[in-house]
Amino acid sequence: EVIEREIEGMLGLRERREKDSDLYKIANEVFDRTTKETLAYLHRRGKIEALYGVISTGKEANVFAGVDAEGNRIAVKIYRTYTTEFRRIWEYLAADPRVGYLPKDMRKLVFVWTRREFKNLQRAIKYAVRVPEPVIFRNNVLVMEFIGDELPAPRIKDVERSLEPSDFEELYDFTMGVIERLWKRGDMVHGDLSEYNILLHEGPVVIDWSQATVKRNRMSVELLRRDLRNVINYFGRKGVDVDDFDDKFRELVGV
Ligand code: ADP
Ligand code: MN
Missing domain, CATH: 3.30.200.20 (Phosphorylase Kinase; domain 1)
Structure with missing residues (x-):
């Protein structure tokens, strides 16, 4: 046919x-x-x-x-x-x-x-x-x-073994910057932000936006909490001097 x-x-x-x-x-x-x-x-x-x-x-x-x-x-x-x-x-x-x-x-x-x-x-x-x-x-x-050259770009998770402490620091700052900019300026939250959904291709690229939503969503604070927790935990395990979760959460949500 x-x-x-x-x-x-x-x-x-x-x-x-x-x-x-x-x-x-x-x-x-x-x-x-x-x-x-x-x-x-x-x-x-x-x-x-x-x-x-x-x-x-x-x-x-x-x-x-x-x-x-x-x-x-x-x-x-x-x-x-x-x-x-x-x-x-x-x-x-x-x-x-x-x-x-x-x-x-x-x-x-x-x-x-x-x-x-x-x-x-x-x-x-x-x-x-x-x-x-x-x-x-x-x-x-x-x-x-398409993000990549011949092959699709690797995720942070795929290359974490070859990253230096300074790479993790830069990636943490980038990722926290994304969370803050989205929330404060964009009234938005990704909702599944992690080392699995960031590709590295001449700098980090954030993918997988299917769960992302707007601040007005009654689940948005929950999603923000999840993103903050995942990102702070992951980069903390990699030795980055990460923010305190409660401080960051309070700063963003204001409670
Ligand atoms: P899933 O819901 O299955 O996690 P993703 O959107 O995260 O869907 O995509 C799955 C995988 O496909 C990603 O981990 C990444 O390796 C690859 N991928 C997704 N989007 C792109 C893109 N635009 N360019 C290159 N690879 C991509
Ligand atoms: Mn994904």
Whole structure:
């Protein structure tokens, strides 16, 4: 069928005939009909010329490396339309004052989740936080700037063994700066800020904005507390002279 062939083309299968490649296996396993239609649409619009590798397979999303019609490298985050994370996604979205109507059906709920991550990326950029530039989203697919050279950039976690004390200090200051700027100037919180969601590529780049939300969200203080705790604990373990959690929390929330 047309769409199947289009997807095979995007995965380079007709040329390479690598039907046993990881890319093909994972794509086959995670691309349902909606996802294939969405990818085909983005292909026709020139937003995704080809997908050529799997960067990450997660519980709620898979990230692929690709290229657009102009030859720019892209990262494509594709949310699973069937996820065991349905409950959590629903709870997070229900608490976000920016989100209006909440669809009952899981597929459509995941579309709302994808849109929100895109909006979060746009919003974070406004407050001078370095993130992958968002390109376009549609349904459960989010296209963004690829961070890396040949390979995707490593996360802090991947390279922590080769970092110097001074690197950890700089990264701590950067990360704490992000938390503060987002909260004070952007009325926003990332909600999953950790050594797993910061890539290193000519400086740190913050990724994975799906849980991020605005201060007005009744869960925002909880998310801020979580980010502060994770960041202070991690860098403290790495020997950085970190801030006191309670002081920092009080300074930001004012209680
Ligand atoms: P998850 O919810 O699965 O943690 P992430 O958004 O953190 O989703 O992406 C998973 C992994 O994919 C990241 O840890 C990172 O290695 C890689 N990744 C995500 N976005 C990009 C990007 N724009 N450029 C390069 N690699 C990326
Ligand atoms: Mn992540």
